[in-house]
Amino acid sequence: xxxxxxIDPWLLSILVCPVTRTKLRYVEMAGELISDAAGAAYPIRDxxxxxxxxxxxxxxxxxx
Numbered sequence: 001x002x003x004x005x006x007i008d009p010w011l012l013s014i015l016v017c018p019v020t021r022t023k024l025r026y027v028e029m030a031g032e033l034i035s036d037a038a039g040a041a042y043p044i045r046d047x048x049x050x051x052x053x054x055x056x057x058x059x060x061x062x063x064x
Contacts, residue, residue, distance in 0.1 A: 012033075033051075041058075041063070
């Protein structure tokens with residue numbers, strides 16, 4: 001899925017993973033925020049990060 005959703009740099013600087021409390025990595029083409037520490041991807045819907053654990057996608061070995 002190629003959402004190409006922009007996120008405000010300030011918002012990205014303050015968001016952390018709800019599981020590990022570590023910084024997130026933004027992947028624009030996927031429209032997701034990645035927590036490398038938790039191995040999870042949080043979706044961005046209509047420009048709003050969905051930081052719910054139940055909504056996160058678990059990353060596999062081939063995911064970046």
